Amino acid sequence: MTTQQSxxxxxxxxxEEFLPQIGRVVEIKDHELAVFRTSDGTIFAAENRNPHPKGGPLAxxxxxGxxxxxxxxxxxxxxxxxxxxAPDQGQVQMxxxxxxxxxVWVAL
Structure with missing residues (x-):
């Protein structure tokens, strides 16, 4: 655990555990995250819950890109x-x- 700007x-x-273009589920402090690595090596973390009304995993x-x-x-x-x-609407918690x-470190 580390802190940066509060x-x-x-x-x-x-x-190395995060393969390019493939999602991986990570659990941190009772949060289920979907972590993604782009082809250029950038890492993103999102709540592993689709904002669609029927839900579902994002991983x-x-x-x-x-x-x-x-x-x-x-x-x-x-x-x-x-x-x-568009044409769909919603937002995923990043x-x-x-x-x-x-x-890889993720802030909650």
């Missing part, structure tokens, strides 16, 4: 903001991420 960061795993989505494509509802989600792209010495 946010508390928790270890989520080693960078099963497919990453392309900085977007997550949900296979259940065919939704496109911006990994930078968590916003669902969490700050940092990588230090090969370790």
């Amino acid at each position: 946010a508390i960061y928790y270890p989520a795993g080693e960078i 099963e989505g497919i990453v392309s 900085y977007y997550l494509y949900d296979p259940l509802y065919d939704w496109k989600i911006d990994l930078n903001t968590g916003l669902v792209q 969490y700050p991420v940092k990588v230090e010495n090969g370790q």
Whole structure:
């Protein structure tokens, strides 16, 4: 556990554990997160819950560029903001991420 600008960061795993373009479920402090690594190595963490009214996990989505494509509802989600792209609407809770010495840290 480490702090940065009053946010508390928790270890989520080693960078090698997160394969490019594939989501991975990580549990931190009773929060189930979907962690994604883009093809350029950027890491994103989101609540592992689809904002669609019927819900569902996000970790099963497919990453392309900085977007997550949900296979259940065919939704496109911006990994930078968590916003669902038009014509659909909604927003995913995103969490700050940092990588230090090969370790991925997520702030809750």
